Amino acid sequence: xxxxxxxxxxxxxxxxxxxxxxxxxxxxxxxxxxxxxxxxxxxxxxxxxxxxxxxxxxxxxxxxxxxxxxxxxxxxxxxxxxxxxxxxxxxxxxxxxxxxxxxxxxxxxxxxxxxxxxxxxxxxxxxxxxxxxxxxxxxxxxxxxxxxxxxxxxxxxxxxxxxxxxxxxxxxxxxxxxxxxxxxxxxxxxxxxxxxxxxxxxxxxxxxxxxxxxxxxxxxxxxxxxxxxxxxxxxxxxxxxxxxxxxxxxxxxxxxxxxxxxxxxxxxxxxxxxxxxxxxxxxxxxxxxxxxxxxxxxxxxxxxxx
Amino acid sequence: xxxxxxxxxxxxxxxxxxxxxxxxxxxxxxxxxxxxxxxxxxxxxxxxxxxxxxxxxxxxxxxxxxxxxxxxxxxxxxxx
Numbered sequence: 001x002x003x004x005x006x007x008x009x010x011x012x013x014x015x016x017x018x019x020x021x022x023x024x025x026x027x028x029x030x031x032x033x034x035x036x037x038x039x040x041x042x043x044x045x046x047x048x049x050x051x052x053x054x055x056x057x058x059x060x061x062x063x064x065x066x067x068x069x070x071x072x073x074x075x076x077x078x079x080x081x082x083x084x085x086x087x088x089x090x091x092x093x094x095x096x097x098x099x100x101x102x103x104x105x106x107x108x109x110x111x112x113x114x115x116x117x118x119x120x121x122x123x124x125x126x127x128x129x130x131x132x133x134x135x136x137x138x139x140x141x142x143x144x145x146x147x148x149x150x151x152x153x154x155x156x157x158x159x160x161x162x163x164x165x166x167x168x169x170x171x172x173x174x175x176x177x178x179x180x181x182x183x184x185x186x187x188x189x190x191x192x193x194x195x196x197x198x199x200x201x202x203x204x205x206x207x208x209x210x211x212x213x214x215x216x217x218x219x220x221x222x223x224x225x226x227x228x229x230x231x232x233x234x235x236x237x238x239x240x241x242x243x244x245x246x247x248x249x250x251x252x253x254x255x256x257x258x259x260x261x262x263x264x265x266x267x268x269x270x271x272x273x274x275x276x277x278x279x280x281x282x283x284x285x286x287x288x289x290x291x292x293x294x295x296x297x298x299x300x301x302x303x304x305x306x
Numbered sequence: 307x308x309x310x311x312x313x314x315x316x317x318x319x320x321x322x323x324x325x326x327x328x329x330x331x332x333x334x335x336x337x338x339x340x341x342x343x344x345x346x347x348x349x350x351x352x353x354x355x356x357x358x359x360x361x362x363x364x365x366x367x368x369x370x371x372x373x374x375x376x377x378x379x380x381x382x383x384x385x386x
Contacts, residue, residue: 018339019339075337076337076338076340077337077338077339077340120338127338128338129338159338159341162334183328183331183332183345183348184331184341184342184345185334185336185337185338185341185342186334186338186341187331187332187333187334187335187336188334207345207349247342248338248339248341248342249342250342250345
């Protein structure tokens with residue numbers, strides 16, 4: 001497999017005490033150091049790549065908002081430092097490079113270790129620690145530039161992937177599936193939100209529910225829907241904040257639950273798209289939970305990788 | 307706004323704030339970092355409301371016992 005690292009994410013500073021902190025990415029790099037995989041550094045995306053999903057006016061506004069020193073607040077909990085722009089461009093670029101590598105046949109699976117995350121960024125709105133919709137842009141790139149017929153995005157971050165939903169809402173060739181705690185930030189993700197062409201599936205999970213509850217929902221809803229959709233590529237928004245240890249949510253998943261969901265998604269990928277999976281890091285704010293979850297996830301991506 | 311500790315709130319105050327919390331969470335008006343704190347406050351308010359209801363239920367049960375004079379035990383009033 002391929003691991004795409006975005007070390008520029010280590011220079012994306014957030015205010016003191018903020019949960020989406022540099023130590024998260026340091027933790028991820030550390031736990032993945034011994035994984036047997038080819039590695040590459042994330043290249044910067046071009047603005048034309050980001051424009052696959054975001055209007056140029058928004059890209060301009062984000063670029064112009066970047067400080068040369070200090071920090072600027074973009075949203076209630078999203079801010080930018082001098083290192084943010086490069087980190088954000090390389091987060092998108094890392095996802096595109098991972099898609100290129102997997103669709104080029106060099107690897108079956110890839111994981112992108114990056115921050116800032118992306119799944120809350122809407123078309124013209126940065127929010128929830130996110131600037132650009134990394135995984136949605138990767139999906140659009142795979143459809144428009146690689147000519148795939150169908151791409152699925154599965155988001156198991158504990159928060160609803162409102163940004164990905166917004167960016168792919170009108171894209172019938174993309175199926176977006178999000179499981180998330182409800183009620184919780186950002187408040188969206190109800191079952192009745194189904195996309196313009198029934199191409200969105202939301203699975204709200206009750207606070208306090210554990211990995212067994214998740215497994216039964218994935219078995220009854222996610223895997224059958226994925227198999228029916230028959231995608232050419234499966235993308236994953238891999239957040240690890242559904243972990244029991246996480247301070248920002250109340251789900252009770254353990255490392256083994258992240259291993260299970262990954263293993264089962266790989267099985268679906270093996271059946272429908274020659275095992276092709278590209279995953280990218282979203283949330284996860286307890287360093288031990290994040291490290292354990294990421295290692296469990298990536299180890300399952302690595303297994304049986306041809 | 308001076309905050310009354312939840313454990314000292316009246317039922318009316320607790321349920322009014324709980325409704326506000328639920329609305330805020332539903333509308334997504336809360337920052338990601340604060341969302342969980344608000345949810346947890348909601349859970350504490352819900353527990354307070356339940357405790358106050360239980361208190362009321364016990365009082366009503368007591369009244370029922372006094373009024374009927376039955377020695378077989380208290381009967382909670384349906385609906386409380």
